[in-house]
Amino acid sequence: MNDELILLKCGEISLKGLNRRRFESILLSNLRHRLRRVGSFSCQILQSTVTVSCLEQDPPEALLLGAPSLMDRAYDECLRVFGFVSAVRARGCPKELPLICELAAEYLREPLSRARTFKVESKRADKSFPYPSPQISAEVGAFVLSRFPHLKVDVHNPDFTVHVEVRDHLAFVHGDADPAAGGLPVSSSGRGTLMLSGGIDSPVAGYLMARRGLRVDAVHFHSFPYTGERARQKVEELARLVGRYAGDVDFFVVPFTHVQEVLRDTCSPEYFTILTRRFMVRITEAIALSRESGCLITGESLGQVASQTLEGLLATNCVAQRLPILRPLIGMDKEDIVAISRKIGTFETSIEPYEDCCALFSPKHPKTKPKLPELEREEAKLDVEGLVREAVEGAQLTLLRYGRD
Amino acid sequence: MHYLDNAATTRPSEAAVAALTRVATVCYGNPSSLHALGFEAEHELREARRSVAKALGTQPERIVFTGSGTEASNLALFGLADRRRGSKLITTDAEHPAVLETLRAVAQRGGFTLHLLSTAGGAPSLDEAAALIDDDTALVAMMLVNNETGAIFPVREVGALVQKTRARFHVDAVQAFGKLPFAPEGLLCHSLAVSAHKIGGVKGVGALWLAKGVSPSPVIYGGGQERGLRSGTEPMPAIAAFGAAAGEYAARYAAAGIPALREAAVKGLLELGCVINQPPVACPSILNFSVPGLRAEPMLHLLSQRGVYLSSGSACSSHKKGASHVLVAMGLPEPLLRGALRVSFGPDNTMQDVQALLGGISACQTTLAREDV
The missing domain is CATH 3.40.640.10 (Type I PLP-dependent aspartate aminotransferase-like (Major domain))
Structure with missing residues (x-):
């Protein structure tokens, strides 16, 4: 079935007025970049709908029993490209009613045979087409009934709906569309720098901001030997999983042990956690600025842990001097976050138990309401700038290229 | 190694x-x-x-x-x-x-x-x-x-x-x-x-x-x-x-002189202040000990970096979180549980391996963060 197509409906970018062309061009470029990993595809945008067609034959391995075809794999990719609200597989034919009827009965034979009731819904984008939508539906419906005599029409609650779209060049026939990833095309809002831990929350935060059109860089703080190589690999895997939606992710690993040792040796233990967070924000901002990133992203949720009280957020917020900190999970409950984590496939990796011995440094009773002057007094004992510089210079960058490994 | x-x-x-x-x-x-x-x-x-x-x-x-x-x-x-x-x-x-x-x-x-x-x-x-x-x-x-x-x-x-x-x-x-x-x-x-x-x-x-x-x-x-x-x-x-x-x-096992290796390791570990988690009768090839105040995982990472390979608990269960069920059953107190390591000797081991182990444990004691007690 090589003449099968994928139809993708653009979401809110169709409302973007004068900027629409720019959004569309980013969207198409993202889509093509992704589909290139699968095979050779053509992607055309017309009237807020992208038509994807396959330009090559399925390779021999796709002909194995049960193996996905190029179209199957392309469709799976399309469902994870931000900027589309819905996706559906379809076939097209010349804009002649008898051909449309034949195509509907032929292409949709399988779902129609399984259904007991059906209806036809038609859309006529090309107003020069001589039949109005209700008449298209009636004609196609009558033809389908003649081919599938077991069917009954049910316009209110059908088992299956045949969709007919008459567009500028072709007419399309398909079943019900699937919801797609939504949001805005990655990169259309710029670049953001995610503080990525091995937990459940931060990958979800990265996913949510990528959905709002950010290209995501990820920064992970590594405390060897208190966290081991397997823990680092786990976080890299999480960054890759976020990349299934966010596309390419630039992944930084920052050596953080020295900062923690200095804090432990110099500062009052009850401030350790919040001082650590302040260093993380400073280091992340420095990396972000060097990459022309426009914001920091964290997985913080109000009140979840001691450093995520309002006072804690204030204490970390104010050390980011030039960039805003986006916290997409700030008002979410843990269950909401877990649900998204499961949906995007990061949960199972997030809960892998690699012991994080940074708890060794943490005080039994951290300050939940740190006062800024107290924190500044503690930091006055340190060479803050030097420690930040050392960590930034020691950061190791891995380019996680979506689909390449 | x-x-x-x-x-x-x-x-x-x-x-x-x-x-x-x-x-x-x-x-x-x-x-x-x-x-x-x-x-x-x-x-x-x-x-x-x-x-x-x-x-x-x-x-x-x-x-x-x-x-x-x-x-x-x-x-x-x-x-x-x-x-x-x-x-x-x-x-x-x-x-x-x-x-x-x-x-x-x-x-x-x-x-x-x-x-x-x-x-x-x-x-x-x-x-x-x-x-x-x-x-x-x-x-x-x-x-x-x-x-x-x-x-x-x-x-x-x-x-x-x-x-x-x-x-x-x-x-x-x-x-x-x-x-x-x-x-x-x-x-x-x-x-x-x-x-x-x-x-x-x-x-x-x-x-x-x-x-x-x-x-x-x-x-x-x-x-x-x-x-x-x-x-x-x-x-x-x-x-x-x-x-x-x-x-x-x-x-091969008998020729390696493992009881002597074990004895040297025990002596050295005791000098470093370690606690030997010794059962009443033991096979000399396995030696379990705790380093008071330290946790097992960071030690393993640091030792691994120095080319000294050993285990906390058993390799089969170290991917399960929590303390070793064996040491818990034995009755080891909580602080010793967290710092428990296992050395297991084989026919290839020599006194140099014991020296490397003792050097590594000593390095852990000087560089790693201690548990608040």
């Missing part, structure tokens, strides 16, 4: 690798085939079985090759648990998961109740065992050497208790094989599991010894290999390597 994790796995010996290569490249036939290459493979199988049997001080026909030590225990426990013999399954709270988890599954599926003998102090008490083992007991299972502490459990004495009943007795001898002199017959058991890769063989094969007249029902069905007890084409390269390794391991 200083490899001190021989209870997790051992380096395959040269003889084992040579046998593996020979069988994989030259005598690669299926032992069931009726042509010359099949006969050669069958010959290799017979020789390997003879060698493993000899190392165990038993007869070749008593040996069933399996896919691992764990599989050998599964075959014994699933295959011998018979509701008609009784309703109780008995083992210790310090068993390897290969036995503990298997018995939990046997209990659940077969409607048995599982009883755990306490190993407080490091080994199960015979009094408790004697009180528990009775005519309503279907199966008793116990390890000969504990994989985390090296404790030698009183298997023969328990075997004598079981003999007075209708119950079956399975022994997990995976850590003892090649290190302690024992013969299964002498342990008064009905079945006994060993593994190849703990004695210089390769991963992918184990063996179950079965006493005469003991015939478990199979877990794996198929073409009837291994007397119908373990179907599936025999993994011949790994089995040949097992045979080669079994033929030489006890001698």
Whole structure:
């Protein structure tokens, strides 16, 4: 079935007025970049709908029993490209009613045979087409009934709906569309720098901001030997999983042990956690600025842990001097976050138990309401700038290229 | 590199690798085939079985090759648990998961109740065992050497208790094989599991010894290999390597002078302020100790960076979070649990490895963050 197509409906970018062309061009470029990993595809945008067609034959391995075809794999990719609200597989034919009827009965034979009731819904984008939508539906419906005599029409609650779209060049026939990833095309809002831990929350935060059109860089703080190589690999895997939606992710690993040792040796233990967070924000901002990133992203949720009280957020917020900190999970409950984590496939990796011995440094009773002057007094004992510089210079960058490994 | 994790796995010996290569490249036939290459493979199988049997001080026909030590225990426990013999399954709270988890599954599926003998102090008490083992007991299972502490459990004495009943007795001898002199017959058991890769063989094969007249029902069905007890084409390269390794391991182990290595390690560790988690009777190849104030994981990472490889708990359970169930059962206090490490010696180890270990532990003590006490 090589003449099968994928139809993708653009979401809110169709409302973007004068900027629409720019959004569309980013969207198409993202889509093509992704589909290139699968095979050779053509992607055309017309009237807020992208038509994807396959330009090559399925390779021999796709002909194995049960193996996905190029179209199957392309469709799976399309469902994870931000900027589309819905996706559906379809076939097209010349804009002649008898051909449309034949195509509907032929292409949709399988779902129609399984259904007991059906209806036809038609859309006529090309107003020069001589039949109005209700008449298209009636004609196609009558033809389908003649081919599938077991069917009954049910316009209110059908088992299956045949969709007919008459567009500028072709007419399309398909079943019900699937919801797609939504949001805005990655990169259309710029670049953001995610503080990525091995937990459940931060990958979800990265996913949510990528959905709002950010290209995501990820920064992970590594405390060897208190966290081991397997823990680092786990976080890299999480960054890759976020990349299934966010596309390419630039992944930084920052050596953080020295900062923690200095804090432990110099500062009052009850401030350790919040001082650590302040260093993380400073280091992340420095990396972000060097990459022309426009914001920091964290997985913080109000009140979840001691450093995520309002006072804690204030204490970390104010050390980011030039960039805003986006916290997409700030008002979410843990269950909401877990649900998204499961949906995007990061949960199972997030809960892998690699012991994080940074708890060794943490005080039994951290300050939940740190006062800024107290924190500044503690930091006055340190060479803050030097420690930040050392960590930034020691950061190791891995380019996680979506689909390449 | 200083490899001190021989209870997790051992380096395959040269003889084992040579046998593996020979069988994989030259005598690669299926032992069931009726042509010359099949006969050669069958010959290799017979020789390997003879060698493993000899190392165990038993007869070749008593040996069933399996896919691992764990599989050998599964075959014994699933295959011998018979509701008609009784309703109780008995083992210790310090068993390897290969036995503990298997018995939990046997209990659940077969409607048995599982009883755990306490190993407080490091080994199960015979009094408790004697009180528990009775005519309503279907199966008793116990390890000969504990994989985390090296404790030698009183298997023969328990075997004598079981003999007075209708119950079956399975022994997990995976850590003892090649290190302690024992013969299964002498342990008064009905079945006994060993593994190849703990004695210089390769991963992918184990063996179950079965006493005469003991015939478990199979877990794996198929073409009837291994007397119908373990179907599936025999993994011949790994089995040949097992045979080669079994033929030489006890001698290699004895030549390495492991008691002296252990003694030097104990002395050095005590000088560094470490606590030896010593059971009453121990196999010298395994040494468990705690570094007070430090946690195991950062130490392992730092030691690994220095090329010193050892374990916290056992390698099989270190991916499960939390303290070792063996050390908890032994009664180790919480701070010592968190800093517990296991050294396990093998034939390749020398005094230099002990020096590297002591140097590494000392480095951990000077650089790593201490637990607030």
